[in-house]
Amino acid sequence: MDTVALAVTDGMLHFELALAQEVFGSAPDGVAGPWYRLAICGPGPVRAGRFLLEPDHGLDRLPRADTVIVPGWADIDEAPPADLVDAVRAAHEAGARVVSLCTGAFVLASAGLLDGLRATTHWAHTRALADRHPKVHVDPDVLYVDNGSVLTSAGKAAAMDLCLHLIRLDRGSATANKVARRLVVPPHRDGGQAQFITAPVPAPGRHPLAELLPWVLERLDQPLTVEDLAGRARMSSRHLGRHFRATTGTTPLQWLLTQRIRRAQELLETTDDSVDAVAAATGMGTATTLRRHFNRVVGLPPHTYRRTFRTRNRSEEDDSRHHDLA
Template identity: 70%
Template sequence: MVRNDAVRTLSDMPTVALLAAGDLLHFELGVAYEIFGNPPREAVDGWYDVLLCGPGPVRVGPFRVEPDHGLEHLATADTVIVPACADIDVPPSPELVDAVRTAHEAGARVASLCTGAFLLGAAGLLDGRRATTHWAHAEELSTRHPRAVVDPDVLYTDNGSVLTAAGKAAAVDLCLHLVHLDHGALIANSVARRLVMPPHRPGGQAQFVASPVPARGDHVLADLLAWVLERLDRPLTVADMARKANTSPRHLGRQFRSVTGQPPLQWLLTQRVRRAQELLEATGMSVESVALATGMGTATTLRRQFKRTVGVPPDTYRRAFRSANPTPDP
C-alpha cells in the first residue's frame, strides 16, 4: 500500500491505458492489469493510473469485459498496452488502428503483447523498427509488414516509444521491463517477486521453439533425415549424406533447402542442438557426455553452438527445463 504522506493524485500518476477491444486473449490483458494495477509496498512515490479503454463491451476469452473509458482516452495516456488478439486473420478495425496511431502521435509509449503486434503493424508503428511476436506468427508479421524488422528469437523489443513482446510469458517480461524503466530495479524486482518470476529471463524465444522433422514418407528426403537422426553422435558430412541419398552434394543442397529451408550442415547442426536440449532436459548426463552423444565432440563446441542457437548456455537451459526425475548419466 502507498504511504498516505506520499500519495499522489491520479492526475499526477502516469496513465496506463489497456486496450480492450476486438476478440482479445484474457491472459495478456490480465497480466497487464495485475502488474500496472497493483502497486507494490515499495512504490511510496506513486504508481500508475490504469484505464480500461475500448469502444464498448468485448469478449476477452470466456469473459465479457466492459471498458470504463472510450478509445479517445488512449491519446491522453502515457503508455498504451495492446493485448494479444485471438485471430490474426481478422484485420483490426480502422477505429482501433486510428486510435492507436493517434495515441502514438500524441506522445504515448505504445507496447504490444504477443499478437497485439499486428495492430501496431496496421497502424504503421512497426515500420523501420525492430519488433517481435509469438514465434509461431513471426513470419506472418514480417510478410504483412515488410518494413518492420521482425526478430523471432527475442522475448521483447524496445524502440523507446514502441515496444513489442513475444508469447504469453513474454508479456510479463515486457511489463516488468516497463516498470523497471519507470520505477527502477528495486521496484521491478519487488513486482517480480510477487509474481514468482525472475525480473529478467536470459535468452529468447529460441529456447521454446519446436523444430519438427517432416514425417517419414512425405517428402524426398524422408529416409535420409531418419538415417541422419539415428547417427547424430557420429561425424557426418554433406558427402556422407549425398552418398546415402545416391545423389550429388549440389543436388542434395537444393533438396535440403526445398524441404527444410536450410542447407544440409545447418539442418544437421540444428538437429544436434535439439537433441542436446532433449538430453539436458531428460537426463543427468554431463555437458561433456551430451557433446559426445550429439556429435559435437567437446563441451566447448557444444557450449558455443548451443548458445548461438538457443540463446543461453547449456547449464542455464538445464536449470530452466530439467525434468523432476532425470535419467542418470550412464
Template identity: 65%
Template sequence: MSTVALAVSEGITLFEVAAPCEVFGVDRGLADPWYDLTVCAPASVRLGGWFQVDAPRGLDALTAAGTVIVPACRNVLEEPPADLVAAVRAAHEAGARVVSICTGAFVLAAAGLLDGRRATTHWMHAARLAELYPRVEVDPGVLYIDDGSVMTSAGKAAGMDLCLHIVRLDHGAAVANDLARRLVVPPHRPGGQAQYIPAPVGPGREHALAGLLPWALARLHEPLTVEDLARRAGMSSRNLARHFHAVAGTTPLQWLHAQRVHRAQELLETTDDGIDLIADRTGMGTAATLRRHFQRALGVSPDAYRRTFRASAIPG
C-alpha cells in the same frame, strides 16, 4: 510515462489484459507516484467471448497516455480492427511509448510502427507476422524486445516480463524486484532469453541450468568464471555455452556480467555503499570495471543511476 492506457478490443483473451492491470493498475505503495491506468475500448467489448468490459474511455483517449499497451489480437488470420490500428498510430505520433503483448504485435505492425524495427510475438505466429509485414525484422526466439518507444513481447508470461521490465526502466531494479516478489513471479528474465520453442534438445538441459543459476546468483560477490560454472554444472565450457544459448539466449560470461549489473543496480538504489564496495560485492573487483560494465549495459554511470532512482524512492 506514468499514464498508461490499455487498448482493449473485441474477443481478446483475459490474461493479456489482466497482466498489465496487475502491474500498472494497482498502487502497492512501491513508488510515488505510481502509474495511472485507464482501460480504453469501444462500447460493450467482450473479452474471452463472455466477459463484458465497461471501459471508462474510448480508443481516442490513447493519445493522452504516456504508455499504450496493446494486449493481443483476437485472430491473427483477420486484419486488426481499423479503429484500433488508427488509434495506436495516433498515440505513437503523439509521443506515447507503445507496447504489445503476444499477438498485439500485429496491431503495431498494421499501424506501421514496426517497419524497419526488430520485433517479436508468440513463436507460433512469428512466421505469419513476417509474411504479412516483410518490413518487420521478426525475431521469434526472444521473450521481449525493447526498441525505445516501441516494445514487443512473446506469449502470455513474456508479457508480464515486459511489464516488469518497464517498471524497472521507470522506477529502478529494487521497485521492480519488490513488485515481482509480491506477484510471485521471476523478478527479471532478460528479453534475450529464449522462448520455449519445441526443439531437438537433450534430456535435462533446463534442469542443468536450473540448478546452476541460483548457485551462481548466490555467489556473485565471488570472482566466478565460466570455468567455475562449467565445473559446477559438470560439463565442458563448450557444452555449457550451448545450454546458455538455448535457455538464456546469451553466453555464460554475458549472463554473469548482466547479473552483476542487476545486483549493482539494487545496491545503488537501496544502500549508501561506495562504488568500490559495490564493485567488490558484485564480483567486479574494481570501481573502474563496475563503471565500464554499468555504462555499457545501461548507458549511464553508477553515480547518475543512483541519483536518479534514490531521488524518486519512497522513504522506508
C-alpha cells in the same frame, strides 16, 4: 509515465490482458509513492476469450495516456478493427509510449508504427507478421524489442518480461524486482534472449537448483566460482552446467554475472555508495572490473546509469502534468 491505458476490443487474448492489469493495476508492498493509474479503454463491452469486460473509457481516451498497451490479438487472419488501429496511432502521435504484447504487434503494424523498425511477436506468427507488413524488420528470436516509444514482445511469458522491463525503465530495478517477487516470476530476462528453449523450465521450487540459487543471491559479495556452486549443490561442474542450462537458459557464470549486475543496478539507484563500494558489495572486486562488465551488459557506465535514474526520479517528482482519465 504515470498513466497506463489498455487498448481493448473484441477478440483480445485474455491472458495478456489480465497480465497487464495485474502488473500495472496495483503497487507491490514496500513501494513508496503513487503507482500507475490504469485505465481500460474500449468501444463498449468487450469479449476476451470466455470473459466479458466492461471498459472504463472509450478508445478516444488513449491519446491522454503516457503508455498504451495493446494485448494479444486472437485472430491474426482478420484485420484489426479500424477504430482500434486509428486510436492507437493517434495515441502515438500525441506522444504516448505504445506497447504490444504477443500478437498485439499486428495492431501496431497496421497503424504503421512499426514501419522501418525492428519488432517481434509470438514465434508462431512472426512469418505472418513479416509477410503482411514487409516494412517491419521482424525478429523471431527475441523476447521483446524496445525502440523507445514503440515496444513489442513475444508471447505469454515474454509479455510479462516486457511489462517488468517497463517498470524497470520507469521506477528502477528494485521496484521491478518487487513486482516480480509478488508475482513469483523471474525478475529479469534480457529482451535479446531466445524465445524458445528446447529444455523446459521446471516450476519454481521443484528443480535441482531451488536451494542453490537463493544461497548464491545472499552471497553476491563473495568471489564465487563454478566449483563453489557445484560443491554447494553436491554435484559435478558438468552436471551443474546442465541443470543451469535447463533451469535458467544460460551458464552458471553468466547467470552469476547477471545477478551481480542486477544488484549493482539496485545499489546505484538506491544508495550513495561509491563505485568501489558497489564493486565490493557485488563481488566484482574492483571498480575497473565493475565498469567493464556493467558497461558491456547495461550499455552505460555506472556513473551515467546512476545519474540517469536520479535525474528521471527528480523529473517525475517535479512533473505537474496530469491526465484526467476519470
